Amino acid sequence: AQTVTQSQPEMSVQEAETVTLSCTYDTSENNYYLFWYKQPPSRQMILVIRQEAYKQQNATENRFSVNFQKAAKSFSLKISDSQLGDTAMYFCASDTGTASKLTFGTGTRLQVTL
Amino acid sequence: KAGVTQTPRYLIKTRGQQVTLSCSPISGHRSVSWYQQTPGQGLQFLFEYFSETQRNKGNFPGRFSGRQFSNSRSEMNVSTLELGDSALYLCASSDRGLAGGGTQYFGPGTRLLVL
Numbered sequence: 001a002q003t004v005t006q007s008q009p010e011m012s013v014q015e016a017e018t019v020t021l022s023c024t025y026d027t028s029e030n031n032y033y034l035f036w037y038k039q040p041p042s043r044q045m046i047l048v049i050r051q052e053a054y055k056q057q058n059a060t061e062n063r064f065s066v067n068f069q070k071a072a073k074s075f076s077l078k079i080s081d082s083q084l085g086d087t088a089m090y091f092c093a094s095d096t097g098t099a100s101k102l103t104f105g106t107g108t109r110l111q112v113t114l
Numbered sequence: 115k116a117g118v119t120q121t122p123r124y125l126i127k128t129r130g131q132q133v134t135l136s137c138s139p140i141s142g143h144r145s146v147s148w149y150q151q152t153p154g155q156g157l158q159f160l161f162e163y164f165s166e167t168q169r170n171k172g173n174f175p176g177r178f179s180g181r182q183f184s185n186s187r188s189e190m191n192v193s194t195l196e197l198g199d200s201a202l203y204l205c206a207s208s209d210r211g212l213a214g215g216g217t218q219y220f221g222p223g224t225r226l227l228v229l
């Protein structure tokens with residue numbers, strides 16, 4: 001079984017600043033995938049970034065990047081140059097390589113302020 | 115490509131009734147998964163269908179069921195509704211193949227309220 005833990009229920013950051021959201025996971029699988037999803041007030045779940053566990057290089061998507069520490073089972077999300085539109089609930093999730101069955105953390109509510 | 119669509123978007127039912135939710139995946143995606151989101155339990159996996167076959171099932175009672183059609187569209191059904199079934203139901207489609215490793219893309223969800 002997989003577990004995902006997000007220890008920061010809420011965070012706040014000023015516009016244009018950088019913020020890092022934490023996530024730890026546990027899995028017995030050798031092949032797995034990690035994701036960050038964003039859920040704004042509209043409740044639409046939007047993919048932010050994906051990381052394959054077998055890749056050592058950290059994934060990046062424009063202003064979003066991850067710090068993937070496989071041995072520590074840590075997968076943090078860094079948002080650079082924060083924008084008001086980044087205000088949302090952020091979920092860390094894991095999936096095995098053989099199933100489309102995401103295990104989610106409890107989420108971090110991020111507020112971007114002026 | 116058009117995204118994942120779900121109908122209806124909002125639904126109000128009473129206890130004991132049944133409900134059917136529909137999900138149309140992204141064109142070409144053969145895997146469809148369903149999730150329940152509640153304030154108390156968070157996001158929980160219900161089941162996954164791949165090429166009309168249920169491949170994985172979460173820990174939900176038998177009142178929750180689903181199916182997938184040959185065009186990959188999926189439906190989930192909840193019978194004998196309970197107050198605790200009030201939730202946002204999210205459908206996701208994946209470009210996952212038989213070997214696994216896909217990325218799930220979510221629809222806008224169906225918000226179900228049971229009175």
